[in-house]
Amino acid sequence: MSDDASGSATAERGLQAAPAAVANFDEPDAGFVRRLQGFLHQFPTSIPFIVLLLGVIVFTIAAPGKFLSPLNLSVVIQQVTIISLLGIAQTLVILTAGIDLSVGAIMILCTVVMGRTAVVYGVPVMVAFPLGLLVGTACGIINGLIVTRLKLPPFIVTLGTWSIFGALNVWYSQSETIRQQDMEASAPFLQLTGTLIKPFQTLQSWGLQLDFLRGWVFTWGSILMIAVAVVVWYVLSKTAFGRHVFAVGDDPDSARLAGISTSRTLVAVYGLAGLICAVAAWAFIGRIGGVSPQAGQTANLDSITAVVIGGTSLFGGRGSIIGTVIGALIVGVFRNGLALSGLELLWQDFAVGVLIIVAVTIDQWIRKISA
Amino acid sequence: MGFSFLKTALAGAVILGSMAATAVMAQDVTVGLITKTETNPFFVKMREGAEAKAKELGVKLIACAGKFDGDNDGQVACIENQISAGSKGFAIVPSDSKAIVPTIAKARAAGLKVIVLDTPLDPMDAADATFATDNRKAGNLIGSWAAKTMGDKAKDASIVLLDLATNQPTVDYLRDQGFMAGFGIDVKDPNKYGDEDDKRICDHEISQGDQEKGRTAMENALTKCPNVNLVYTINEPAAAGAWEALKAVGKDDGSVMIVSVDGGCPGVKNVQAGVIGATSQQYPLKMASMALDAIVSGKIPDIDPKMGFLDTGAQLVTAKPADGVPSISVDEGLKLCWG
Numbered sequence: 088m089s090d091d092a093s094g095s096a097t098a099e100r101g102l103q104a105a106p107a108a109v110a111n112f113d114e115p116d117a118g119f120v121r122r123l124q125g126f127l128h129q130f131p132t133s134i135p136f137i138v139l140l141l142g143v144i145v146f147t148i149a150a151p152g153k154f155l156s157p158l159n160l161s162v163v164i165q166q167v168t169i170i171s172l173l174g175i176a177q178t179l180v181i182l183t184a185g186i187d188l189s190v191g192a193i194m195i196l197c198t199v200v201m202g203r204t205a206v207v208y209g210v211p212v213m214v215a216f217p218l219g220l221l222v223g224t225a226c227g228i229i230n231g232l233i234v235t236r237l238k239l240p241p242f243i244v245t246l247g248t249w250s251i252f253g254a255l256n257v258w259y260s261q262s263e264t265i266r267q268q269d270m271e272a273s274a275p276f277l278q279l280t281g282t283l284i285k286p287f288q289t290l291q292s293w294g295l296q297l298d299f300l301r302g303w304v305f306t307w308g309s310i311l312m313i314a315v316a317v318v319v320w321y322v323l324s325k326t327a328f329g330r331h332v333f334a335v336g337d338d339p340d341s342a343r344l345a346g347i348s349t350s351r352t353l354v355a356v357y358g359l360a361g362l363i364c365a366v367a368a369w370a371f372i373g374r375i376g377g378v379s380p381q382a383g384q385t386a387n388l389d390s391i392t393a394v395v396i397g398g399t400s401l402f403g404g405r406g407s408i409i410g411t412v413i414g415a416l417i418v419g420v421f422r423n424g425l426a427l428s429g430l431e432l433l434w435q436d437f438a439v440g441v442l443i444i445v446a447v448t449i450d451q452w453i454r455k456i457s458a
Numbered sequence: 459m460g461f462s463f464l465k466t467a468l469a470g471a472v473i474l475g476s477m478a479a480t481a482v483m484a485q486d487v488t489v490g491l492i493t494k495t496e497t498n499p500f501f502v503k504m505r506e507g508a509e510a511k512a513k514e515l516g517v518k519l520i521a522c523a524g525k526f527d528g529d530n531d532g533q534v535a536c537i538e539n540q541i542s543a544g545s546k547g548f549a550i551v552p553s554d555s556k557a558i559v560p561t562i563a564k565a566r567a568a569g570l571k572v573i574v575l576d577t578p579l580d581p582m583d584a585a586d587a588t589f590a591t592d593n594r595k596a597g598n599l600i601g602s603w604a605a606k607t608m609g610d611k612a613k614d615a616s617i618v619l620l621d622l623a624t625n626q627p628t629v630d631y632l633r634d635q636g637f638m639a640g641f642g643i644d645v646k647d648p649n650k651y652g653d654e655d656d657k658r659i660c661d662h663e664i665s666q667g668d669q670e671k672g673r674t675a676m677e678n679a680l681t682k683c684p685n686v687n688l689v690y691t692i693n694e695p696a697a698a699g700a701w702e703a704l705k706a707v708g709k710d711d712g713s714v715m716i717v718s719v720d721g722g723c724p725g726v727k728n729v730q731a732g733v734i735g736a737t738s739q740q741y742p743l744k745m746a747s748m749a750l751d752a753i754v755s756g757k758i759p760d761i762d763p764k765m766g767f768l769d770t771g772a773q774l775v776t777a778k779p780a781d782g783v784p785s786i787s788v789d790e791g792l793k794l795c796w797g
Contacts, residue, residue: 153681158707162677165706169670253497262502263797264669264724267698268731283706304706371670376702379669379695381497384526426678432624432664 127453131398131405134449135413138396138442142417146424153427157302167393167419168309169194169374172367173386174393174411175312175319176360181394182323183336183356184403185234185241190364191386192252193226197368199260202378205274206265212274220365226252227361231354249387260380267376280308280373308370312412315366319359320408332356337404392418392439396446400454417442487517489753490540490548491746492533496523499722499797500742501551504575507743508549511750519750520545530554534561540570547571547586549749555580555628571756573749576742577628578767587758588767589745593632593719594639596738596772599783600717601640603736604688606780607715612642615658615688618679619651620665620672620700622692626650630692633719637690660686665696672699680707691718694725694737701733721775722797729775730788736776739786742796745770 127134147155173190180187201219205212226248233244270278284307287300323329331352334342339349372378397414399406418439425435491508493501505521512519520543524532533553538561540548547570552558555577562572562584574585582588605612619637622630634651638659646653652662660683663675672695679686680703689704691697697718704710712732718725721739728734748770752758761768774783775791786794 156681159681162681166674166677257497262497262499264499264695264698264722266724266727266731267702268727268733281702374702375669375673375699377669377698379698381499381695382668382670384668423678426663427681429682 124453124455127449131453132407132410132413135397135410135417135446139413139417139420142420142424146420146428150424150427154424158304159423159427161302161304163416163419163423164309165304165306165374166423167415168306168312169367169371169383170386170389170393170418171312171412171415172315172363172370173390174397174415175316175408176363176367177390177394178397178399178406178408178411179319179323179332179356179360179363180241181336181391181399181401182332182403182406183353184339184401185336185353185356186245186391186401187230187241187357187360188245188387189226189230189249189252190360190367190390191383191388192249192256193223193361193364194367194371194386195380195383196226196252196256196259197223197365198371198378199256199380201277201368202265202270202274202372203260203263205277206269206378207263209273212276215274216276216369219368220362223365223368224358224362227364228354228358230361231357234357235350235353256380260378262380264380265378270372270377277369277372278376280306280311280370281376282307282373284310306373308373311366311370315363316408316412319363323408328352328355333404335403389418392443395450396442398446398450400450401447402454414446487754488520488543488545489517489750490520490522490536490543490545490550491750492536492540492548492550493521493523494527494529494533494551494553495525496521498527500720503796504551504742504746508746508750511747515750515754517546517750517754520548524553528553530557533558537561537565541565541568545570547573547753549573549575549589549746549753550585551576552579559584571753573752573758575745575749580628582766587752587761589748589770590767591740591745591772592765592769593629593772594636595769596719596740597633597636597638598640599636599738599772599774599785600690600719600736601637601642603640603774603776603780603783603785604637604715604717605641606783607735607778608688611687613658615641616660616683616685617641617658617688617690618660618676618683618686619662619690620675620679620692620696621651621662622665622667624664633692634690637717665692665699667693667696669695669699672696673703674699676700676703677706680704680709687714689714689716691716693720694718694722694728694734697725697734697737698728701728719772721773721791721795723792723795724797726775726788726791726795729777729791732777735778736774736785737791738772739775739791739794740772741770741794 176190177187197219200222201215204210204218205215230245230248233239234241284305286303290297331347334347335349335352343349393415394411396417397410399410421438422435491505493504495501508519522536530553559579566572572585574588576590578588578590579585619634621634631649631651635645635648638645643654643656661679663679665672665675689700691700697716700716704714715735718734718737721737725737729737774785776785777788779785
């Protein structure tokens, strides 16, 4: 417990210490705090990045010899892959000032559609897999259509569809687990995301000895997550559609007046989020080796946690994909680090709760600059 | 807008209406089954067992469940529905074995027979009867099997325990402590884990009985206990998750033994595949059908007062029987498995 208390205290101290270095770049004239606020407004990802760094430092000290090893850090990356993917989907929706409570349910439904169709019903995996992607996208589009056509708050819509997708999962899966061995026998493609990559050994076999890579183990799922992050980042920052997403989230009325079709943008956002959930489903199958219809119960809220800690504003229009990935990493680092320090799970939950509140407080504070 | 809203509302009403219509096929006697959730295969099979039995007895079954494990309010609503439906009685797997007691008292006062399944109430005599797996015995079986199978190596074992939840629900500590006692560990307080000082216990982690969280828990445990050679798991999904973590670091070579409890079909197949060394199998269908028999006939079977509940049995399923530990074969386990 004392570890935890000092952990968050250190985190806060660090937040205050961070800007000092930043302010040094300019002449230290009036409004030090104001400057910090401005800097954070401009680079919102800097806070999660600092928190992540602090977390790594704290747990390197708290769990000596255990936390800071290539293998353990590799494991943390593997552990956050799924929540990062769901977080990316969630970020898209939250940027439009919406929220999607159904992301976890869509993901599990897609694991069941992919796995059960291929393994139990014997459909070729090259049909079952795209079918899963299609179902995910369709779920997202349904969310988007209800939000835009019936003009209902996304919170309520996705609360409803969370329940509906969950029920469809039970119906289609019959609550039956698909074992890793059965999956391996009939649809090994779905497990591809769990395949390990050992960069040191791979490069060594090509005659390249890179010692800093020794001990690192990645999965194709993590690479996939990074690829999705890059693509979505590109779409958001470099395309007209991306601008529309920010505009709709920032001020839907101005966006409409500027000639943006807000409904079409929203439906596309929810649909894309659904597709990413289906990609997360693939990563999920890789991680557990098979399909477990009861798994992933906390994934919805975990994804929102990653987004919020990553600095994306719940009020829409401001945030970033990289922030979300870092947000997921922060949660992963804290959970893993606290576990390695020998703390019970309840203190992990406690710490994550503190992180959420701190993150939202900082967001509110930064928002004041535009007020 | 208004029109499309009306259409949606109408469509919704039609769907719900037709669902209700299929549910209300009146038969004279109704009985209930209330489970913790409706998604866990253990409860799904329990419901299937109850449905088959209800059909055989010619009574109508109303099944109901909480929304999540631990959802007491949801189960209170389920019981209230049973009372208003005029059920003869119901079987319930309580999510909160203390908090549900007053509502059960209300139902019994209204003349309903109440049989508790799987998780005894606290106090146990708050129900008409309890049919359950002896979870301590189930844990004990896998503990003694592991000790016998490891032989001399048992005294240098490095053990990781993947438990259920931090608040240590009854089933959690019963299985955990049963396993420890069976393995030959001094459990100190038999109703609580974590207070032992045996050096062989390397780590406790929480798996929430979830396959993905089981993997995460095992990954964290591996960093703390690189030499682990025995893993206890609260259930078979957690065991399957632990196996994935072990496989990722090349420890799927037989150097680590996993034991579990449940006896679901995927779990028994994992025993067959050598993923799980041994598992204690329990019998949810039997629990449910016995309960329905007792409610409909009004005859409660004799219960050993020392136990306080009717043990529906737990059998060890393993491909490698150990001397002095009764077990059944994988083939027998597959015949009796659920889920």
